Amino acid sequence: EAGVAQSPRYKIIEKRQSVAFWCNPISGHATLYWYQQILGQGPKLLIQFQNNGVVDDSQLPKDRFSAERLKGVDSTLKIQPAKLEDSAVYLCASRFTGGSGGELFFGEGSRLTVL
């Protein structure tokens, strides 16, 4: 079974530039998550989708971050314009069921460095 795919693995940009990350979840997984992990910290949820609808985006900085999940499969997370504090690893995860419980399957992450 193929895992969660993310790209790019690494990205270096200057502040005020834009960047986009792509995620393809495990086939059949209805729930998709984007987490931000700053070095030395635990992952922080940015947005959660159930199929192509947003379940929770309370911690997404909406003035600069946006995410979509067209057709309820793969997803894109965009940052525009980027700030220095956006330097982090952006993790995508998926889960088969939208109900409580159940393990998350994570991708390898996209490491963003903002200069």
Add this chain to the structure above:
Amino acid sequence: SQQGEEDPQALSIQEGENATMNCSYKTSINNLQWYRQNSGRGLVHLILIRSNEREKHSGRLRVTLDTSKKSSSLLITASRAADTASYFCAWTGIQGAQKLVFGQGTRLTINP
């Protein structure tokens, strides 16, 4: 902070010893999970314990849950060099039940 705490932040032990990591959270939960993260990699699920369970085992892993104290512990017995990683607890609250919130993690180093 919505995130709980993990203790210790870093732990270094000799191969073959047992490693214990603790997690505290702030809300009523449906379940609590533990994940491992090797350096530069994504997180891998280890074990899930439900709110009505007190202890669970999986191979060399033993997890306990005390909902009255809002705390959990992960014990790794007979540690190996390959266990070197960061370990995170994560919980699903009763309200907004689908949201998985992570702790800050414990960085475990196993010395050969």
